[in-house]
Amino acid sequence: MYLNKFKKIVIKIGSSILIDKKGKLKKTWLKEFAKDIKNLINHKKQVILVSSGAIALGCEYLGIKKSGLKVDKSQAVASIGQIVLMDFYKKIFDKNKIKISQILLTLDDTEQRRRSINARRTIDNLLLMGVVPIVNENDTTATTEIKYGDNDRLASRVAQIISADCLILLSDVDGLYTENPKKNKKTKLIKIVKNIDKNIIKYATKTESLYGSGGMKTKVEAAKICQLAGCYMIIANGKYLNPIKKISLKKNCTWFLPRISKLDARKQWIIGSVAPKGEVIIDQGAISAIGSGKSLLPAGVIKVKGNFEKGDHILVKNKNNIECARGLSSFSATEIEKIKGSHSSKIKNILGYSSREEIIHKDDLVEV
Known part of the structure; x- marks a missing residue:
């Protein structure tokens, strides 16, 4: 399977991919990633990014530690970090002649039908203008009770709402393994998943990262939404330079195949509810x-x-x-x-x- 068969692609970038252990943005990685996006655009692909990293960059900007932050303080830090994050994106993507926009969503924006339709219209219009929308959860207004908590599920909901053909989740491993590859080097990579059964759920052992909030479990939950929206999903290693190019060259990733053809927009929205x-x-x-x-x-x-x-x-x-x-x-x-x-x-x-x-x-x- 290859990316050239897809027209509309959503790519999720986690904090552990974008931010180093010192809390600084990986500029070299982002510069090479921008080349990947430019290549997709040159091949007539429409690209939407879902990017983490605002809170981590906000902490780095303020000189404080992320661990132990309470909700109200992390919301304030996110408002600072979001500016820093988008400034990095703009400077680096400008050099590749890629125009970007910022979209901040809350859980209510996708769970309420009218608001989800408005979000889709906005994204569709941006794509028609040749712009790459960069989506993140609106941490500044989201509370513990009404937030995604991870960008894996947010990315899958965005993919479902805009009827994307494929969602790529960039992880710190090559894909879904039978066991945690960080603990067992003899584990096997699962290349294709047609149905998320008990074994797949068992394999999705949650892994922790310093800055990210999701693990393999949330990625499999995201895959469920995609499968029932007629959307392919890939878990791939984002730590490589030019990670999108590597998907086509190395083919070392996990593909989740759609269980059904694309439903009508209303039923896609119903099936994709995360709350x-x-x-x-x-x-x-x-x-x-x-x-x-x-x-x-x-x-x-x-x-x-x-x-x-x-x-x-x-x-x-x-x-x-x-x-x-x-x-x-x-x-x-x-x-x-x-x-x-x-x-x-x-x-x-x-x-x-x-x-x-x-x-x-x-x-x-x-x-x-």
Whole structure:
């Protein structure tokens, strides 16, 4: 598999790739990486970057240590570091005649439909103007409760929202191994993943890095979003100079293949949610109905978990707690608790008012 088959490519750069152990930006690496991006652009590719590094560079600028920073202080540091980060990008990319823009997103920007559409429009317009958008989480406003916490999942959500063909996660290892390669040199690199099963999840042992917040586990979670959005995903070693060129030359990376063709934009957005508000447990009859393309009705619901409202993203699971679908709930958790197991014709009598007949309408439901 080669990158030349893709038109729209998202590339995520982690802090451990961009920042050295002293907290300084790796200028030589970024200069060579800019050449990679220029080469992609010359081959008519549209490129979006998701870059970490703001907090680390903010700490370096202020002369303070990153470890032990509380949320409020790290938010302040991020606002400083973001300027430093973008200044480096601009100076280096200008030399390669690459125009850039800055986009800061919060979890709400991707989880709320209208805001995600606006984000897509902005990115699409930038790409049409020949600009490379550089995306980061808005650490200044995001709180612990409403943040991604890592740029792997943010990158996958961006890839899903803009209907990217491929997401590249630059890591500090060549890809997904059967065991942690830093601890066991005899481990094997997994070249292709078609389905994320229990073994793949087991292999994704979390690794720590000095400046990054994600490990292999978050990368596999990102791959799940991509697979269900019809998007390829690559985990590759970003520590090389010209890492994108190395993907084509060395082919030493892990490819996650899409499980389905591209869904329509609305269903892509539903399936890509990283912050579902709750879940319902359903019986086998309801599972079969969903598999046949039908809506989820109250009669098939066994149990409700979480505190969610009408219109929220929720998970649909079987009796073994295995996710089988996702969707937008037509009722609140409180309402579903009252009508679960009941025939749709009884909803009005139970609730005391007219409403929809489906817990999740088929147009708002995506099987996984």
